[in-house]
Amino acid sequence: MNRGLLDARDAEEREALIEQGRLLFCQPCNFFFAAQRLDQLPPTNHPEVAFCGRSNVGKSSLINAVTGHHGLARVSNTPGRTKQLNFFDLGGRLTLVDMPGYGYAQASKSVKEDWQGLMFDFLRGRPTLRRVILLLDARIETKAGDRAAMKLLTEAAVIFQIVLTKADDTKAAWLRQRQDEAAELVKQHTSAHPLVITTSSETGLGLPELRAEMAALAIPG
Template sequence: MTGLADARDDDERAQALEEGRLLFCRPCNFFYAAQSIDQLPEANLPEVAFCGRSNVGKSSLTNALTGQNALARVSHTPGRTKQLNFFNLGDRLVLVDMPGYGYAQAAKSVKEDWQGLMFNFLRGRPTLRRVVLLLDARIETKASDHAAMKLLTDAAVTFQIVLTKADDVKPGPLARRQDDVQALVKKYTAAHPMVITTSSQDGTGMPELRAELAALAAD
């Protein structure tokens, strides 16, 4: 299938958007949680993992993408999730919710455990097609975000930056943030060139992100 980044004309773009819509109309269900590498489920379907700083809106994005308000738990305590959560999307794609990083109050040992678990997962998962790296549109890119990009690049895993919470930013600052992130993409060899701006509140960018992920799904 063709994703938006590969669409050459309006017809291909419309087709990609429709394939994304159809994929995310399918049932999406939680089926597994793993707290260590030796607990991972069998790798049968293509996988897309979502990662980002704690409180970046990862759970809200997952819920908005799938149209299921309670699929992923929206925690009021940043950094609470410490496991990999797996969701089956219509037996065609697995969505992996990775633990948040960068929570200031997390113990050093917890941060080191996160790096170890994530790196081992990223390096050793043959069905992992892409990591969706979420950045908050309202604030500058943090040191922990740069560390995550380096980790992804070192693991030789393609990652695509998605800006979240765009509804809470005025057009001028949002445009500057988009320009900054687009420039950032060029610094990392593992970064996908297409940056998608989203809002879980008003649906901005959801069709485009669905289309990109549908291009990675099993036929």
């Protein structure tokens, strides 16, 4: 496994790690599998990084932005539409997993329970899952569903990293408040990665850092 940004000793090493991330995400990224049940999951051939978040958090937009493939993950105007695990191969070195959204009020109770069951079974039973990128909307307060997801991730003993989305649509004072809150949430969960990344799919803020973190989990190039 490569070194992450927190391991960087100086600015030069940090820039080298960011360059590794850039090079990884210059590779082709292609959808190759979808699963709605645990017995449909593909073989565990590569390290995996999963993206998880509340419906309408901007997950698809962030996946498209970080990979540079703007039609890769489907962006829907109907929150809660994604109901399966979608797998994408990144240059034969890393698998990205788009997980179902959670916490959308208009989704039926049975569907929400199915999503949560599939999520937990996937999280606790996937040996190649290296990290879950947990997305929180920078514009609004942390919801009960977000806290429940953190609890679920901790119970599944999966490392998760908080990434704030939509920072471009957030006032500076509120954004600082959200960043401070995320830092406190990290301290409350043993499975939480200490580095919180603030992003914007519109401006590209934080995307180099996010790529560098994922490159540290990929098969070395």
